[in-house]
Amino acid sequence: MIHQLPTLQGVVKQLQQVPFLASKNLYRVLSHFLEMDPAKLDAFCAALQAAKQKLVRCSRCFVWQEKDRQCLFCYNEKRDQSTICVIESWQELLAIERTEGYKGLYHVLGGTICPLDGIGPEDLTIQPLINRIDDSIQEVILAMNQTPEGEVTSAFIVQKISHKNIKISCLAKGVPVGSSLEFIDRLTMFKALSERRPF
Numbered sequence: 001m002i003h004q005l006p007t008l009q010g011v012v013k014q015l016q017q018v019p020f021l022a023s024k025n026l027y028r029v030l031s032h033f034l035e036m037d038p039a040k041l042d043a044f045c046a047a048l049q050a051a052k053q054k055l056v057r058c059s060r061c062f063v064w065q066e067k068d069r070q071c072l073f074c075y076n077e078k079r080d081q082s083t084i085c086v087i088e089s090w091q092e093l094l095a096i097e098r099t100e101g102y103k104g105l106y107h108v109l110g111g112t113i114c115p116l117d118g119i120g121p122e123d124l125t126i127q128p129l130i131n132r133i134d135d136s137i138q139e140v141i142l143a144m145n146q147t148p149e150g151e152v153t154s155a156f157i158v159q160k161i162s163h164k165n166i167k168i169s170c171l172a173k174g175v176p177v178g179s180s181l182e183f184i185d186r187l188t189m190f191k192a193l194s195e196r197r198p199f
């Protein structure tokens, strides 16, 4: 049936390329857009295009930033420039920032080491992390998700940076195993960070 509706076929093909959009939700999302007020849909598309044009990753910490401004973290005197919190993706940054209990820097790895998916250390920003740990850095906090891939990635990083004269810590126990840090509540995240332990 869908073959007789080339416009529908076209948009479905595009939506199918969006990761994390489960196929069972695809038509629901499409219906939402189709029923949207045209002006609202235009605003949605414009915001997405503006984001694509104006957001870039900071070349140091790899957090999304406005293209024409300095990084909110790396060039912010109010942030503790001696501590780096290493995270898999910027969604975790949002969860950590919500706690209002962390004032250091970040480093976004862009994922975890996962040989089954063909993701090795060179596919992540591990080398830039190693490069940025100079004498000004006192502590690196490994805030990976509590998954086997997260643990493998943490262990790999520790092996690479343990010779440097810095404190290496990880989140306190208490974060549920297998859980994504992005979704843990504010208090649990606050405790996990403030009660962090040596790796």
Ligand SMILES: [Zn+2]
Residues within 6 Å of the ligand: 058, 059, 060, 061, 062, 063, 071, 072, 073, 074, 075
């Ligand atoms: Zn930065």
